Amino acid sequence: MKFSSKVLLILTLALSFTMLSGSYATAQEKMSMDEYNAQLKDWQTREANAKKAVEECASSVAALKTELAGITAETEKIWGEILKMIGTDQASVDAYRNMLKALDSQADGLLALSPEELFKRSDEVAALEAKLAEAKKNKISVLTEMQNLIASIEGKITQIKNKMPKAMYDNYTVVVGDYLWKIAGKKDIYANPYQWMRIYSYNKEQIKDPDLIYPKQVFKIHRECGPDEYLVAKGDYLKKIASNPKVFGDPTKWTKLYEKNKAIIGGDPTRLYPYTVLVIPR
Structure with a gap:
């Protein structure tokens, strides 16, 4: 008898628990649906606001395009007036x-x-x-x-x-037994002794007498003419040189050449040696 009472009690408690659980689940389900509906309403509001903002933005873009078109037209008009001017x-x-x-x-x-x-x-x-x-x-x-x-x-x-360098030259140090004719004739210099005048005229500031040079003197060995230099060739004379387009392009300016190079040419302007390096006064 006692055993039956206990079983009945247990069944009663189990049934009560099941009913309470069902009620709780229903409450939970109902609360989740409410939250969902609230969120949905919030999203719908946001979507409406976003669409409104897009429409306003599109309207602003259209207005800016119209304004830009006006500015472009005005700019083209002004540019056309400048070109015409x-x-x-x-x-x-x-x-x-x-x-x-x-x-x-x-x-x-x-x-x-x-x-x-x-x-x-x-x-x-x-x-x-x-x-x-x-x-x-x-x-x-x-x-x-x-x-x-x-x-x-x-x-x-x-x-x-x-x-760009003003001139192109190498350096040569005089040794015992050197003289200008001999130096000019060396293979690594000009391989032509007749070009001694090129060494002399290019180093006039330290060669006072072409027959007197000294060991350890350092001479500049002229290689290429710079924009303000002219290398005299056979058959040249001052008027001819002055008429050269790279010099003056005007034969009447030969006196300028002579005055600038009088120290190397000497007292007679008609006496001009080949391989003389002349300075062109600009």
Whole structure:
């Protein structure tokens, strides 16, 4: 009897627990649904706000595009007036820009050369400078963009000139028994004794008498003419040299050559020796 009462009690408790658990689960399920609906409503509100913001942004973008189109049109109008004022058109401006860029690239190429190579290509440097000087005469050069390009090229030309040596020469130290004829005849000098005058004229500041040179004197052995030098050839005379485009391009300026080189030429301007290195006064 007692055993049956205990079993009944246990069954009653188990049933009560099951009913309580079911009620709790239902409460939990109902609370989760409420939370879900609240979150859904929040998301829907956010979505609506986002759509509204997108519409406002699109409206602002459209307004900005309209404003930009107006500014572009006004800019083109002003640019057209500027081109008309300097008497040119867009095609000419584009061509001028490309020409300056080509000169700029040429300057970069020259600047990358060694000093020795630059010296040998001094004619190219002079030609580049002449082209730029001619380009600056064009009215298009007044445009700010072109002014900046021109300034860049001019700066590079200055760097090139500073990098390029004024003259190309080797050094030779006089030894006992040397004389100018003998030195000029050496294979590593000129291999031609008649070029003794080249050594003499190029070292006039330390050779007062071509027949008197001394051991341990260091002479400059002229190799290439710089932009302000001229090596006299057979058949040359001062008027002929002065008429050379690389000198003055004007035979009447022969007196300038003579006055500058009187110490080496002497009192008679008609007496000019081959291989004399003359200085061109600029």
